[in-house]
Amino acid sequence: MGVGIRAAGEDDRELVVRLLDEAFQDDPVSGWVFPEREYRRTTHHRLMAAFTDIVLAEGRIDVTEDGTACALWLSMPAAGGDGPDGGDEADDAVRLRESVDPANARVEEIARLMAESHPADRAHEYLWMIGVAPARQGEGLGSALVQHVLDRCDREGLPAYLEASSERSTKLYERLGFTCADRTLDIPDGPRMWPMWREPVTGRDRS
Template sequence: MGVGIRTAAEGDRELVVRLLDEAFQDDPVSGWVFPGREYRRATHHRLMAAFTDIVLADGRIDVTEDGSACALWMSVPADDPGHEDDDGFARMRRAVDPGNERVELIGRLTADVHPSGRAHEYLWMIGVVPARQGEGLGTALIGSVLDRCDREGRAAYLEASSERSRLLYERLGFEAGGAPLALPDGPHMWPMWREPRTGVRFGGEG
């Protein structure tokens, strides 16, 4: 069955923040940035809000019609310097959780491994509420953009934050884009790159 997908507007901000907060509470990287369940429940949503604001302003957020899943995308031009914005990382830390250096560090580390020199679509985050995970919503969200990438001959990039998500992305044609990123005293992230393909369609499958 098809999955209805629309582009989020400013009025969807709180929906997207709540969705991402719920979807990533048990994510290994979120657990590293905000260790401890109570601390994470009290603070994590502020980082999700910061990410949402950035992508609403400069990218695109796709959301399923029922509000159970969303994907945050940024279009990266070929001449992008690699998302190096030291002041931006520090500002985010001050806004989200000033005493938590990992809020700033996660931005710096992922920026360091982000490929430059070639235009691509960057899947910053994708979240599905826990009760709906495993139903194909993530595949439908990603697939709608990958179909466009294939038509336009455009690459795609992401960082997988868990083994489970890495396997999903591999099925969608992503491959290792470099060595895994080992967070200090924490989990791994996997940079993944996808070349455009022909004769493959993903969109609309639930």
């Protein structure tokens, strides 16, 4: 049986924030941004809410019909084009920190690091985040959500990009056709991330 997928709207905001908050509570990057577990439990959702609002306004969020998984995507232009928000990345990082946790410099730092490592030479689809309810992880929901957009990428000849936040998750993305970049994204005194790229699959490639 296939996984039912639909585009999220403003009415789904709280659902998406909750899914991301639950899915990323124990993520290595979230743990670096919010090192104290209790503080992370009470504050982490603000960062997920900020991400959700950005993508609701500028990109696309897909959710499973049963509301147990979501994926956040942005369409990124090639260098020289306007980004999704048309703003300056440094200013965006500052605004993110001020809106989420003003005294926490790591909120701003992670935003800067990810923006600096992002490929800019070709237009592509960017998988910013994917969240699956902890009780439903391992059932293929994440793969179905990603493949849903990759099928469109293949039809339109668009590559896709993401940053995997754990070595384990790179294996999932490799099965979907992504390959690791030459460099990892090493957070100062923190975890490692794996930038990954996927070229579109053409009809000839499929045969």
